[in-house]
Amino acid sequence: MNDRHDDEKVPGRRRFLECMAWAGAGAVWMMKGGVAHAGALGASNAAADATFRFVQISDSHVGFHLPPNPDPVATLRETIARINAQPQRPDFIVHTGDLTHLSRPEQFDTVKQVLSEAKVDQVFFIPGEHDVIGDNGKAYFARFGAGVSGSGWHSFDHHGVHFIALVNVLNLQAGGLGFLGTEQLAWLKQDVAGLSASTPIVVFAHMPMWSLYPQWGWGTQDAAQALDLLKRFGSVTVLNGHIHQIQQTVEGKVTFYTARSTAYPQPAPGQGPAPGPLKDLPPSQLRKHIGLREVRHVRGLQAIAVTDTALA
């Protein structure tokens, strides 16, 4: 497990968290005031006591056609079927970007059609860098941009939790990383200004909001300014995609989780010459590395519990 991380400087607790996370579908995460408690799936009271639940999916890459997954539409459809088969319906689904591989209109239309099969009231979207190629997101926003402000960022409240959807894939600069920009940061400052510090905050973004592995572009260059605006809150949970694997860390009262893809895994940070699809993965192994994430909120504890489930 440890060899999958560039973790020479990682404190012991973070390593513990990451190792537990790699145990995969069996782990449930309870968050309270930034302190993580791990438990086996099914042993936690979080499931029974949840005030609401939602599902995060990410990185569907519709239009990708190579090993290890020549048919990402099929695995996206399997993921939706898995969500529909859950005994309790999630309140909503959030897709944290890279819906498509190449931002082509027919790819967006396919995603929209497959996600319409989900038995939920609402699906929220944020774009990944693969969704804004060549047109600064015009085709994406035409289909998935309803109700958003600025260049796609938005927020909403649900059962006392404040959700913030950030866009960190536009106007990327040569030599840089993910980017939020001054306009979005100004909006964020205003967005949270009236909230009490006890309001649980959940942030969605595509690219990691911490310096996960900048050598591969896995970070957001002005994330620190966003997190500074959130530091007064007692519970902040950041959910992102982009790197097609589960990674997490805790910094102060902020907990960061990256999600699996519904299409294909990428290498662990620094393992190999570059990021990209793990093309040598045998077909029989693919579904062990892709899937969905369920997130439960427990009102009394102000806790967020995260469960990652692979398709196989």
Added chain:
Amino acid sequence: MFKRSVLFMALALPLMANAASVGASKYQVEIRNFHFVPERVSVPVGAQVTWTNRDEEPHIVVSTGNQFPSSPALDTGDHYQTTFSKPGTYTYFCSIHPQMVATIIVK
């Protein structure tokens, strides 16, 4: 990671020197493992440069400062060509993987 990159470049450069001299004024840049290879190319005025994406990931060729037209999204195996008619230093990057930065020097 860094050591691997250096090794890769050391192996790749002699090959690329051959590839880059196909025809008098045609030059090739490969996109491989999230790098433009070679990352720095000197060409004469009027040279045509062709980029070929060898990654499973799509990439885009975008000039910083908009000095030459951007490519469309290059899927695996796709090519993009442009001709450099004025001397200068042309820095470009992949606008979806902005850590990928490279330079064409036109003399």
